[in-house]
Amino acid sequence: MKPQENLNLDNYWLPFTANKNFKANPRLLTSANGMYYKTDDGKDVLDGIAGLWCTNAGHCHPKIVAAVQNQVAELDYATAFNMSHPKAFELAERISALTPDGLDRIFYGNSGSEAVETALKVALAYHASKGEGQRTKFIGREKGYHGVNFGGVSVGGITPNRKSFGPLLPGVDHLPHTWDPNHMAFSKGQPEWGLHLADELEKILMLQDPSTVAAVIIEPVVGSGGVIVPPKGYLERIREICDKHHILLIFDEVITGFGRLGDAFAANRFKVKPDMITMAKGLTSAMIPMSAVAFDNSIYDQLMEGSETPIELFHGYTYSGHPVACAAGIATLDVYEEEGLFENAQKMEPIFEEALHSIKGSNQVIDVRNIGLMGAVHFGSDKIPATELAPKVFQHCYDNDVLVRFSADYLVISPSLIVEPSQIERIAEAIKVAIKSVS
Numbered sequence: 001m002k003p004q005e006n007l008n009l010d011n012y013w014l015p016f017t018a019n020k021n022f023k024a025n026p027r028l029l030t031s032a033n034g035m036y037y038k039t040d041d042g043k044d045v046l047d048g049i050a051g052l053w054c055t056n057a058g059h060c061h062p063k064i065v066a067a068v069q070n071q072v073a074e075l076d077y078a079t080a081f082n083m084s085h086p087k088a089f090e091l092a093e094r095i096s097a098l099t100p101d102g103l104d105r106i107f108y109g110n111s112g113s114e115a116v117e118t119a120l121k122v123a124l125a126y127h128a129s130k131g132e133g134q135r136t137k138f139i140g141r142e143k144g145y146h147g148v149n150f151g152g153v154s155v156g157g158i159t160p161n162r163k164s165f166g167p168l169l170p171g172v173d174h175l176p177h178t179w180d181p182n183h184m185a186f187s188k189g190q191p192e193w194g195l196h197l198a199d200e201l202e203k204i205l206m207l208q209d210p211s212t213v214a215a216v217i218i219e220p221v222v223g224s225g226g227v228i229v230p231p232k233g234y235l236e237r238i239r240e241i242c243d244k245h246h247i248l249l250i251f252d253e254v255i256t257g258f259g260r261l262g263d264a265f266a267a268n269r270f271k272v273k274p275d276m277i278t279m280a281k282g283l284t285s286a287m288i289p290m291s292a293v294a295f296d297n298s299i300y301d302q303l304m305e306g307s308e309t310p311i312e313l314f315h316g317y318t319y320s321g322h323p324v325a326c327a328a329g330i331a332t333l334d335v336y337e338e339e340g341l342f343e344n345a346q347k348m349e350p351i352f353e354e355a356l357h358s359i360k361g362s363n364q365v366i367d368v369r370n371i372g373l374m375g376a377v378h379f380g381s382d383k384i385p386a387t388e389l390a391p392k393v394f395q396h397c398y399d400n401d402v403l404v405r406f407s408a409d410y411l412v413i414s415p416s417l418i419v420e421p422s423q424i425e426r427i428a429e430a431i432k433v434a435i436k437s438v439s
């Protein structure tokens with residue numbers, strides 16, 4: 001008998017999941033190690049998505065496990081307001097060594113969604129502090145994902161995530177997304193086509209009045225919206241336009257941070273410096289929830305010096321800089337360095353690219369996209385509607401002990417940075433076999 005047959009599945013409401021389907025056919029994970037999960041029925045499943053783009057150091061890394069175990073026994077919690085503890089400062093210094101020069105001020109949250117809210121609120125507070133309180137608008141991008149809180153959903157551009165939740169934040173506009181399979185299907189890395197789409201920002205600003213805009217927020221590489229890699233020159237152009245109009249640029253690097261693109265941040269890889277970087281996931285390799293925002297020193301200085309009250313920013317979380325999360329973060333950054341995991345991601349990138357692009361030619365595959373260790377396989381509708389094919393391919397892979405992720409009409413693949421060539425090959429093979437079997 002499968003252990004799950006004794007488990008009451010009624011009470012837990014799963015996030016972003018087809019609950020009724022899941023409860024009819026539950027998939028339960030019971031332990032993990034390195035690149036593998038173990039399921040409740042004893043299968044070893046190769047994790048092709050690093051949990052949820054987050055276990056960048058692999059599962060249950062012993063060094064991070066030990067750091068967490070030691071910390072929780074030594075200092076379980078330190079009061080976060082008016083008090084702190086040394087590891088919060090130590091981790092902030094370590095993060096600032098990885099961010100582009102000048103983004104040295106670190107504010108902690110617990111999730112990517114909270115990092116996004118923090119960044120948006122600080123953008124408003126910064127402009128207000130400079131006497132530009134009229135700058136209240138934000139510009140996001142179609143297909144962007146910035147978490148699930150009201151600010152993040154407002155600037156986000158994934159329709160189902162928005163449509164049941166009312167009017168959201170006022171004064172938000174969206175750039176067009178940059179995916180057009182007619183011009184860029186099966187591009188490897190950054191597409192040649194699409195730079196002109198950055199100029200849409202000028203058009204939006206003219207319509208909105210640039211002096212009323214606080215910030216532009218984008219994922220340097222769109223993650224959840226389908227691994228959409230920025231066209232060559234696109235991020236540079238967005239930066240130029242923001243500079244011209246004194247608008248802050250926020251890179252949401254919750255996925256792209258901590259080695260996913262073979263560098264500490266996408267900002268480093270693309271050599272485009274935003275004013276703020278939101279991060280989470282790989283910060284602790286997901287062992288303990290934690291997020292952060294790195295701010296340009298000028299933003300911090302303005303708020304410190306411009307404040308009329310002793311508390312300079314009325315914002316924060318009970319668990320900002322939680323000691324156990326900080327211990328996990330420090331150990332995780334040690335592991336990345338000691339084991340050369342960002343370098344391994346760079347080494348694996350061409351192997352990953354070739355393996356994913358070998359899926360081209362399979363039934364109903366209309367695009368494959370990749371950069372670093374993130375990739376997508378996009379289906380078109382033919383014999384089977386694409387949105388039905390994607391979950392079927394996912395299930396077939398899972399039945400064959402490989403975990404990928406589906407969303408709408410595409411699959412995403414994003415292994416941990418410890419991945420080896422044979423594991424990459426196995427993921428790509430499982431997808432090819434699955435498409436052949438179910439389409």
Ligand SMILES: Cc1ncc(COP(=O)(O)O)c(C=O)c1O
Nearest residue numbers: 111112113145146147252254255
């Ligand atoms: C770019 C981006 N921003 C924000 C979030 C939200 O993070 P969380 O789910 O930790 O709130 C995510 C989650 O995947 C993300 O990919």
